Amino acid sequence: MVRHASLFSQLTGLFNRNQFYALVLRHGSEKHAKGFSSWDHFVAMLFCQIAQAKSLREICSGMACCLGKLRHLGVKGAPKRSTLSYANQKRTWKLFQDVFYDTLHLCRQAPSPGKTKFRFRNKLMSLDSSTISLCLSLFPWAEYRQTKGAVKLHLLLDHDGYLPVFACITDGKTHDVTMARQLALSKGSIVVMDRGYNDYKLYAEWVEDEVYFVTRLKDNAAFMVLADFPVPKNRNILVDQTILFTGAVAAKNCPYALRRVVVWDKEQERKIELLTNHLDFGATTIAAIYKDRWEIELFFKALKQNLKVKTFVGTSENALQIQIWTALIAMLLIKFLQFRSRFGWSLSNLVALLRWNLFTYRDLWEWIDHPLETPPPEPAPIQYGLPFKGLGQHY
Template sequence: QFVSMLFCQLGRAHSLREITGGLRSCEGKLTHLGITVPSRSTLAYANEHRPWQLYQKVFLNLLEQCRGKFSGKKKFRFKNKLVSLDSSTIDLSLSLFDWAKFRRTKGAVKLHLILDHDGYLPSFAIITEGNVSDVKVAHQLSFDPGTVVVDDRGYNDYALFGKWTAQGIYFVTRMKNNTLYEVIKEQEFPKNGHILKDKIIRLTGTKADEKCPYPLRRIEMYDPEKDEILVFLTNNMKFAATTIAAIYKDRWQIELFFKALKQNLKIKTFVGTSANAVKIQIWTALISMLILKYLQLKSLFAWSLSNLVALLRMNLFTHRDIWAWLDKPFEIPPVPYEQKQLNLNFT
């Protein structure tokens, strides 16, 4: 089942028939794995009944092996761990996925993700129904003290801000326009950059004193690329205002991760309709992404992820040294056997 679903991701198979048919056409090359091609009914039954938690464990084990191998030169000087928190909604047809009701006529599931900026790999993922709020999931997460969590305005919640501040967890987010606050102190900031204001504030909204009794920091910055003013909210009082702005800008990496996941792997259409089958397919997509990121990082050739996926898709059952091929993809491979056929010389 695992090999079949991995083939579904890397081969972009659209149905169980395509998965089993594609594997059957190369059945002789699967013998070294000690497996046979499952029938459509067998694969459908496995997707519906084999616990998706098995694939989650495979993902976590693979992630543990990848840790340390992806860390490179850090973008920021501070030693705090930097992570981004976000979610992506995956639309489903309510007529086929009646368990995934999101709106009156629409179905969906949500993939909630924590992206570690040391290597830009997911360090945690959870799949929920589409109507589960981002804040509810955020309250269930735990981070080490000193961690910097970057998220968007969907995570603006006074109780969450207070909880993280009490635990020694830093956050950087966009501030909602209707947030009520009072200014405690005006801070100094460089006048020759894009920072417009740097203030220490206290939230004054409904029950704000109970939920978040701590002072926070409000930073205004002019973004010349978008020609707009951005307002950041953080509980970190030590970092420079420009560093806070740069941290939030780096949150774009989690958006790029979701985009790459949806463009290069198969999580927008599904080969099974049960909740278990959908979760298995999403987890195999995340496993595939870890494998692709590892190959991309270790290869000497400057692969873009889309090109790497495309060439792997066309050579899934080609027998070659993987690293020799990835390092020099356009080098003519050695002839696997001696040419014994005589040449026909026409004179």
């Protein structure tokens, strides 16, 4: 007797089906649909990510060979390739975007593991983008260079649990600063970013809105020193001072006093010049904040290595958006399992073992705590003998 549904079924059970269908009605995703529902579509694309299916054929065949185990998923059956291809091309990716933010709300309800690295209460976030290269002959709408296509995935990563709280997919030519200007950051929050987001008007807006930033100072920035502060002993801080930009454009766009902290990087043996508008934190805290920005680089690396965002099962812009948003949803699910587990998973191991046990009948929460233990055998059914009479006897 099977006591649990498959792990994949229990994963899809984390989604609120009523809320999902409300989003379907909002976007009209099932208009003129014939048999293949939006839920079927979503489950198929989620299977593509977690099972790492490389093509439409692998998605459909992989689900078809598990046909007897699909009933708990709420799907009617494995889709046909043409049906799934048409859905990826025609059904709006905005449904998957909204499901992503609903899943983010689910992840925020789970306590993040470990203690925070910082004592301050300000919300700390990292802002960055990653370019996803595409073949221009297959994706002509994603022209990036003369012989190359690309799209950009822009992310805002919350350091409380390292969850992406904002995502946007644009063409490869969109500048990072363009997306940074669209963000509505709360007062008192701290955003850390690399030198690619250098924009003096944006810095001035954040100073006026009381939003703090930590970034790299441009090598050719012209400034005057207003004050020098003593640096802590036996630390890697070389310089701590307040400055004022003197360049014509910089002084006009950002006429505020900012802080320059120079850090010595022992590993690379180089100086790193940091720029911030936070004048109260210690210099070592500013340096630690910028160092923690590396987490968003690790997030992009984990996304590309463990999920399907480098090769695509469709060539239209809508299909590409659907696949990337589904990858982000799958990443949130994996993060949620990490938060709930006591096993101490690395993300890559969790993805691999989940893929190998996707249709195993075990309790999901017991499995993430004890994945290497052999499940107890199911009790054998009791067979009752029938009172047949001996052979050769007449009835």
